[in-house]
Amino acid sequence: MFALTGIGHLVTNDATRDGAPLGIVHDAALVADASGIVTWVGPAREVADHCDAAPVDVGGRAVIPGFVDAHTHLVFAGDRAPEFAARMAGTPYSAGGIRTTMAATRAASDDVLAHNTQRLAAEALRSGTTTIEVKSGYGLSVHDESRSLRIARQVTTETTFLGAHVVPPDASADNYVDTVCGEMLTACAANAKWVDVFCDRGAFDVDQARRILQAGRDAGLGMRMHANQLQHGGGVALGVELGVASCDHCTHLTDNDVEALANAHAGTVATLLPTAELCTRSPFPDARRLIDAGVTVALASDCNPGSSYTSSMPLVVALGVITMHMTCDEALWAATAGGARALRRVDVGGLAVGQRADLIVLDAPSHVHLAYRPGVQQVAAVVREGQLVSGSLAEWR
Ligand SMILES: [Zn+2]
Numbered sequence: 001m002f003a004l005t006g007i008g009h010l011v012t013n014d015a016t017r018d019g020a021p022l023g024i025v026h027d028a029a030l031v032a033d034a035s036g037i038v039t040w041v042g043p044a045r046e047v048a049d050h051c052d053a054a055p056v057d058v059g060g061r062a063v064i065p066g067f068v069d070a071h072t073h074l075v076f077a078g079d080r081a082p083e084f085a086a087r088m089a090g091t092p093y094s095a096g097g098i099r100t101t102m103a104a105t106r107a108a109s110d111d112v113l114a115h116n117t118q119r120l121a122a123e124a125l126r127s128g129t130t131t132i133e134v135k136s137g138y139g140l141s142v143h144d145e146s147r148s149l150r151i152a153r154q155v156t157t158e159t160t161f162l163g164a165h166v167v168p169p170d171a172s173a174d175n176y177v178d179t180v181c182g183e184m185l186t187a188c189a190a191n192a193k194w195v196d197v198f199c200d201r202g203a204f205d206v207d208q209a210r211r212i213l214q215a216g217r218d219a220g221l222g223m224r225m226h227a228n229q230l231q232h233g234g235g236v237a238l239g240v241e242l243g244v245a246s247c248d249h250c251t252h253l254t255d256n257d258v259e260a261l262a263n264a265h266a267g268t269v270a271t272l273l274p275t276a277e278l279c280t281r282s283p284f285p286d287a288r289r290l291i292d293a294g295v296t297v298a299l300a301s302d303c304n305p306g307s308s309y310t311s312s313m314p315l316v317v318a319l320g321v322i323t324m325h326m327t328c329d330e331a332l333w334a335a336t337a338g339g340a341r342a343l344r345r346v347d348v349g350g351l352a353v354g355q356r357a358d359l360i361v362l363d364a365p366s367h368v369h370l371a372y373r374p375g376v377q378q379v380a381a382v383v384r385e386g387q388l389v390s391g392s393l394a395e396w397r
Pocket of ligand 1: 071073226302304
């Protein structure tokens, strides 16, 4: 049993509470059972009727659902600090830098690769990410993609085969697509839940992306994709046509793309990754246009060593609000419930009865402070499935 009381501001993402998406409860308490599932949420004064043990009093702090980061690339070795410094000095970003990380990843031992992945997953957890998707995509050979997924599987069940990140320098594009759809997919499928493709300038075109996604689907994987990050193109249209769970980036969209996402029969989510634009000094995706058109929007970190070397979802939420004109409520929803939609999960992303007790105790009176105080460490404690996994639940003073 796990129980919190004295919650000044509890975000449940349970719209049935008050009709608003965040389902906020003030002066609240929350109870979870021994398996870490929420069994009761309600007024703090009633908590004694719903739990056997004494609840922990969080002293008026805010509690929000744990972040669901539906887009990361944590399996790699080395870093690209010199490339970042050069970019900040004026060299433009291109997809080719992925090859630098490929070389370092191939050269790393399993232990080094696993240690780096675990270190980054732990870093993400400390900033409140309780569900994380992790892609392969820096091995780009049958052996290295397969071991990347084996390592990813050690930190999450949301693993994604991204052999189609970029064509490696030692292969021709057509031959490489054949390998990705054949031998590589076969070697990777057992440790992958999803298949992904980088459909953009310098990576894979629409026809190649279609082949790769369909091959993954035929192997039993769910589909998601990188689409329309660097330029306009047919990625989003393809994703909606195939019914992918999420089109990620969505930075350069036509009116037709927006309409297609809004009417997507498969509920395709637009996952926006504003730290990628921040760290490449690129124009931000137009979140307002998407939300106003009725598209389901998620926010994720894109944590990777080239274009977005951060795992901080609090930073992503702040950028969603400050630079992409999302409301504070929309940005928090997108980083929690939106991420869960992008992973087609209903057990995470909210704190309604029946969902997992994955939550963050904030050293703040409300979720608004995530954007209001950008860059300030306000994550006091992180709980996953009813267990304290980071920080402290001691009273806020
Ligand atoms: Zn990515």
